[in-house]
Amino acid sequence: xAGPPFPQHAAAYGDPGEGRNPGSVPTSLLAVxxxxxxxxxxxxxxxxxxxxxxxxxxxxxLGLVGESGCGxxxxxxxxxxxxxxxxxxxxxxxxxxxxxxxxxxxRVRSQLGIVFQDPYASLxxxxxxxxxxxxxxxxxxxEADLDRRVAELLELVGLPARFGRxxxxxxxxxxxxxxxxxxxxxxxxxLLICDEPVSALDVSVQAQILNLLADLQYELRLTILFISxxxxxxxxxxxxxxxxxxxxxxxxxxxxxxxDNPRHPYTAxxxxxxxxxxxxxxxxxxxxQLAGEIPSPLDPPSGCTFRTRCRHAAERCAVxxxxxxxxxxxxxxxxxxxxxxxxxxxx
Amino acid sequence: MSAAIGSxxxxxxxxxxxxxxxxxxTEIDTENGTVTAADGVSFDLHGxxxLAVVGESGCGxxxxxxxxxxxxxxxxGRITAGQVLFRGEDLAQATPERLRxxxxxxxxxxxxxxxxxxxxxxxxxxxxxxxxxxxxxxxxALAKRRAVDLLDLVGxxxxxRRVHxxxxxxxxxxxxxxxxxxxxxxxxxxLIADEPTTALDVTVQAQVLETLARISGDLxxxxxxxxxxxxxxxxxxxxxxxxxxxRLVEQGPVxxxxRRPRHPYTAxxxxxxxxxxxxxxxxxxxxxxxxxxVSPPPGCRFAPRCSLAGDICREVPPEMRLxxxxxAVTVACHRxxxxxxx
Numbered sequence: 001x002a003g004p005p006f007p008q009h010a011a012a013y014g015d016p017g018e019g020r021n022p023g024s025v026p027t028s029l030l031a032v033x034x035x036x037x038x039x040x041x042x043x044x045x046x047x048x049x050x051x052x053x054x055x056x057x058x059x060x061x062l063g064l065v066g067e068s069g070c071g072x073x074x075x076x077x078x079x080x081x082x083x084x085x086x087x088x089x090x091x092x093x094x095x096x097x098x099x100x101x102x103x104x105x106x107r108v109r110s111q112l113g114i115v116f117q118d119p120y121a122s123l124x125x126x127x128x129x130x131x132x133x134x135x136x137x138x139x140x141x142x143e144a145d146l147d148r149r150v151a152e153l154l155e156l157v158g159l160p161a162r163f164g165r166x167x168x169x170x171x172x173x174x175x176x177x178x179x180x181x182x183x184x185x186x187x188x189x190x191l192l193i194c195d196e197p198v199s200a201l202d203v204s205v206q207a208q209i210l211n212l213l214a215d216l217q218y219e220l221r222l223t224i225l226f227i228s229x230x231x232x233x234x235x236x237x238x239x240x241x242x243x244x245x246x247x248x249x250x251x252x253x254x255x256x257x258x259x260d261n262p263r264h265p266y267t268a269x270x271x272x273x274x275x276x277x278x279x280x281x282x283x284x285x286x287x288x289q290l291a292g293e294i295p296s297p298l299d300p301p302s303g304c305t306f307r308t309r310c311r312h313a314a315e316r317c318a319v320x321x322x323x324x325x326x327x328x329x330x331x332x333x334x335x336x337x338x339x340x341x342x343x344x345x346x347x
Numbered sequence: 348m349s350a351a352i353g354s355x356x357x358x359x360x361x362x363x364x365x366x367x368x369x370x371x372x373t374e375i376d377t378e379n380g381t382v383t384a385a386d387g388v389s390f391d392l393h394g395x396x397x398l399a400v401v402g403e404s405g406c407g408x409x410x411x412x413x414x415x416x417x418x419x420x421x422x423x424g425r426i427t428a429g430q431v432l433f434r435g436e437d438l439a440q441a442t443p444e445r446l447r448x449x450x451x452x453x454x455x456x457x458x459x460x461x462x463x464x465x466x467x468x469x470x471x472x473x474x475x476x477x478x479x480x481x482x483x484x485x486x487x488a489l490a491k492r493r494a495v496d497l498l499d500l501v502g503x504x505x506x507x508r509r510v511h512x513x514x515x516x517x518x519x520x521x522x523x524x525x526x527x528x529x530x531x532x533x534x535x536x537x538l539i540a541d542e543p544t545t546a547l548d549v550t551v552q553a554q555v556l557e558t559l560a561r562i563s564g565d566l567x568x569x570x571x572x573x574x575x576x577x578x579x580x581x582x583x584x585x586x587x588x589x590x591x592x593x594r595l596v597e598q599g600p601v602x603x604x605x606r607r608p609r610h611p612y613t614a615x616x617x618x619x620x621x622x623x624x625x626x627x628x629x630x631x632x633x634x635x636x637x638x639x640x641v642s643p644p645p646g647c648r649f650a651p652r653c654s655l656a657g658d659i660c661r662e663v664p665p666e667m668r669l670x671x672x673x674x675a676v677t678v679a680c681h682r683x684x685x686x687x688x689x
């Protein structure tokens with residue numbers, strides 16, 4: 001269990017610097033503006049992503065959290081152009097990605113790494129780990145140097161270089177996810193998008209992968225967009241957090257702003273629903289019960305899409321769609337009453 | 348949460364346990380060889396209590412649950428030793444007919460995935476009616492009325508309309524409520540819930556757990572909760588049994604085990620969990636991965652991952668023992684005295 005002690009990197013987990021202006025576009029590595037993806041069927045239109053805007057500065061991490069169907073994974077796919085957006089803009093280092101041709105996009109993609117949820121499905125079972133990792137390198141790297149670079153990458157993610165000869169089925173889930181990370185890092189991306197990277201892993205293995213991501217972020221100065229349904233995980237990985245609900249961001253801010261002082265009733269409810277491994281907290285009454293079910297995205301409520309489950313909903317919420325804005329609090333919230341609601345302060 | 352759930356039965360309660368699993372050994376044939384999914388597992392479930400069996404994937408917790416109900420895969424799974432005593436009757440020796448009588452009526456089960464537990468082409472009301480009429484001689488109309496009441500009990504809005512719904516017309520949370528309704532339809536004494544909320548979103552998960560707690564309180568039933576989630580255990584169970592690689596490693600009242608875990612695996616899991624209520628930052632972690640159950644390590648199965656392990660741990664499997672001797676927690680660890688020290 002030994003091994004060298006990991007350095008404590010203040011920068012990797014520390015506060016992202018106070019008072020950072022959310023609109024400081026020029027310095028952003030990634031700037032997403034009004035991004036939308038609508039899927040139309042004969043009967044209805046599903047607004048999977050409906051006007052998502054955020055910026056992500058170089059070397060920082062942003063968490064996108066929400067329940068299933070909120071559009072968080074679709075947002076990732078739109079940024080990577082694995083899906084074509086219905087509207088909106090994605091600027092990477094100031095360059096508009098939505099207008100690029102497929103060939104141009106392929107070149108940009110070396111800058112964008114992705115790690116998917118299921119390490120069992122995302123690795124080709126017939127390829128050795130060496131070839132899986134080398135695949136991402138081949139286009140960019142001289143053939144003669146491939147083996148050395150693959151060995152380096154495997155070691156970077158905590159696997160011995162000799163693992164290069166193995167096949168995915170010989171590995172545990174955690175080891176496979178390490179390979180997926182090595183593959184994503186192979187072309188030397190500056191932005192790493194992680195879509196539920198630890199959801200399929202056991203708790204004892206989750207921590208290993210989360211720590212690895214924190215180390216890599218520090219060592220490689222990676223920028224991370226971390227997508228997860230798990231608020232506790234996001235809290236440990238991300239400096240800033242955006243909460244999504246039915247295709248929109250309803251609250252965005254620093255970890256402290258969102259977790260310690262949620263200003264959207266949905267964020268407060270989500271936080272209170274997370275099971276805490278502390279039996280003493282069982283009867284402390286923090287839980288905000290949400291009435292009813294998540295509304296169908298095919299037929300969302302008028303006005304604020306959360307109002308049908310919100311115990312603070314007023315008449316105004318049914319008619320007026322709240323924009324994501326500052327509203328007199330220290331971070332943007334999409335709730336008419338963000339400044340006034342008596343939301344239970346979270347731990 | 349009701350008082351009945353919160354109170355629970357003390358571990359050393361004088362009353363006879365409702366369900367008592369004694370030295371259970373369950374083997375499963377797999378492509379890679381025969382796996383001992385449960386290896387000498389013993390625990391008691393008392394009346395009116397929630398006992399959680401918690402462990403990571405592949406630790407054998409689901410096979411343990413299936414063993415109790417006689418639902419192991421017919422060709423590849425079998426109980427090779429031990430007893431499953433339900434009110435004194437050994438279910439490990441019971442005939443398939445007897446087990447069928449007991450399942451649903453006396454011991455019911457809720458699975459993780461409600462879609463696989465419900466017939467996709469039958470209305471949920473009809474499925475509940477059928478379930479009732481398989482065990483009781485009641486007229487269809489009466490059973491139908493009970494189905495509506497049951498859906499109401501589990502918090503399904505407009506239950507008189509919902510009885511006519513097909514499973515695909517319901518959300519995941521609704522389907523899991525229907526499963527709970529079916530499970531409690533015959534007023535069973537024991538409810539085995541295998542990851543009942545794992546497939547659900549966090550806000551829905553909270554609703555379903557509240558429902559489960561309320562109902563088991565109302566019905567005076569006991570729950571055996573199978574889960575991987577220490578957070579769910581803390582909010583829901585009276586006692587917890589931690590399972591690792593086919594064996595129970597620690598067992599005791601939830602508050603005690605969480606306050607001061609005695610097994611290095613329990614201690615490691617509790618600190619490696621990302622939590623919503625601690626300082627964010629680097630997570631403690633357990634090195635390595637769980638062993639292959641086809642050829643598990645000879646001594647303590649956790650030894651290869653344990654920082655406290657010595658020679659004895661690698662050679663001699665530790666027995667379950669009370670630690671401290673006057674306490675309520677049992678632990679299978681040679682080094683339990685050192686856990687949490689320094």
